[in-house]
Amino acid sequence: xxxxxxxxxxxxxxLDAHIKxxxxxxxxxxxxxxxxxxxxxxxxNFSSWFIMRERDRVADFCQGITEHLRAAxxxxxxxxxxxxxxxxxxxxxxxxxxxxxxxxxxxAETLPADKNKFMNIVLEAQEVFDMIKSLRQSDNRxxxxxxx
Numbered sequence: 152x153x154x155x156x157x158x159x160x161x162x163x164x165x166l167d168a169h170i171k172x173x174x175x176x177x178x179x180x181x182x183x184x185x186x187x188x189x190x191x192x193x194x195x196n197f198s199s200w201f202i203m204r205e206r207d208r209v210a211d212f213c214q215g216i217t218e219h220l221r222a223a224x225x226x227x228x229x230x231x232x233x234x235x236x237x238x239x240x241x242x243x244x245x246x247x248x249x250x251x252x253x254x255x256x257x258x259a260e261t262l263p264a265d266k267n268k269f270m271n272i273v274l275e276a277q278e279v280f281d282m283i284k285s286l287r288q289s290d291n292r293x294x295x296x297x298x299x
């Protein structure tokens with residue numbers, strides 16, 4: 152998980168293959184090497200900027216999950232509006248889970264990275280999503296005691 156957050160599985164090997172593919176049509180070896188250096192510099196600059204930006208976004212979505220779950224967990228409803236507010240907080244946590252999964256998909260498609268490394272965190276996010284859904288469903292137990 153730490154490596155994923157640090158580099159999002161950035162793969163120098165995949166970048167090398169990408170550069171080789173982009174310069175394969177150039178017959179002159181010196182020109183091919185020079186263009187490869189230019190491409191590498193541009194890609195490295197972009198990747199560094201992109202990884203820093205995405206770390207913040209992923210952290211925000213992870214924090215959103217816990218923030219909304221904690222908010223929901225502080226509400227023990229005795230009135231319908233409290234029940235609805237608790238449910239809304241859980242819905243917001245679910246939205247954060249979905250945003251996290253979407254962002255990880257975007258990162259995996261954008262960076263030259265090993266997409267298999269993303270599977271563990273995506274599966275963890277799905278597990279959290281499923282747990283929140285179950286918790287939300289179990290909240291129906293409050294309905295029989297809700298004051299109208």
